[in-house]
Amino acid sequence: MSDFEQWDDPQLEADLWRLYRDFFDKAERKRRWCIQTDIPWIDCNKKLNPAIADIVESFCVVELYLPDYLRNAIPKSRPSRARSWFYANWGYEESKHSLALGDWLVHSGMRSESQIADIASQTFQYPWQVPHESLIAMVAYTMVQERATALTYRNLRHRVHDDRGDPALEHLLMRLAVDEQAHYSFFREFMQLFLKRDRDGSLEHLRRVMHTFAMPALHLLADSSQRIAQIKEFRIFDEELYFRDVYLPILESLGVERSEMKNRVSQPKSAPVGVGF
Numbered sequence: 001m002s003d004f005e006q007w008d009d010p011q012l013e014a015d016l017w018r019l020y021r022d023f024f025d026k027a028e029r030k031r032r033w034c035i036q037t038d039i040p041w042i043d044c045n046k047k048l049n050p051a052i053a054d055i056v057e058s059f060c061v062v063e064l065y066l067p068d069y070l071r072n073a074i075p076k077s078r079p080s081r082a083r084s085w086f087y088a089n090w091g092y093e094e095s096k097h098s099l100a101l102g103d104w105l106v107h108s109g110m111r112s113e114s115q116i117a118d119i120a121s122q123t124f125q126y127p128w129q130v131p132h133e134s135l136i137a138m139v140a141y142t143m144v145q146e147r148a149t150a151l152t153y154r155n156l157r158h159r160v161h162d163d164r165g166d167p168a169l170e171h172l173l174m175r176l177a178v179d180e181q182a183h184y185s186f187f188r189e190f191m192q193l194f195l196k197r198d199r200d201g202s203l204e205h206l207r208r209v210m211h212t213f214a215m216p217a218l219h220l221l222a223d224s225s226q227r228i229a230q231i232k233e234f235r236i237f238d239e240e241l242y243f244r245d246v247y248l249p250i251l252e253s254l255g256v257e258r259s260e261m262k263n264r265v266s267q268p269k270s271a272p273v274g275v276g277f
């Protein structure tokens, strides 16, 4: 039995339920937004650099893999009301992200409705597989991925602003970054519960996840190497940004020393840097 099903600590469930209620109540009060009415679609810039639209499309693809993320997360969360309720809410929020990015691609004239439908259908041809078979590792993985995604949307918003600007896309990317940062905070606090219960065991998972991290799903597409090259060229996300803005801040906020991240079997010679994609 994997630790996904081993959910027999009432204190852990109670602590996670409290985290979930805080997360949900705060989202209801401060973070809900409406795709149709909160984004100034009228201000789409039809003259934006087409390379930026390609990058928006790439992240729309990552968000379109939602069925695979939920297919793995929801059934395994059955023993925990806190985990089940969280994933139901998380899935709703993530579902808005691909919708909104797709809507921008159409409103801006960069893609047609049928092109968006083609992209969505491609994601069903190549399913995404969970990268880790342990709950603790998957909580660590999602924590890192959420932080990386928040950063990605922030960086993309800066590139849009520096290019020719697009108030609709900039506003949308700001909303997405706020959502992703809230998801990151939830998973980080979840990880902290594991560290409190079993620091050494949790650090083993954290080390493995953070030293091999790759963004989900992007490598599954036929043209993935071009997409990844574009994301790096525009300095949206790369190995250096991962180390500086994801790896180090996560360790600091978890209260984990870099010395604790050294592999006990073989010590890395240089600073550990995630793969990035």
Ligand SMILES: [Fe+2]
Residues within 6 Å of the ligand: 063, 093, 094, 097, 149, 180
């Ligand atoms: Fe998202």
Ligand SMILES: [Fe+2]
Residues within 6 Å of the ligand: 094, 146, 149, 179, 180, 183
């Ligand atoms: Fe997210």
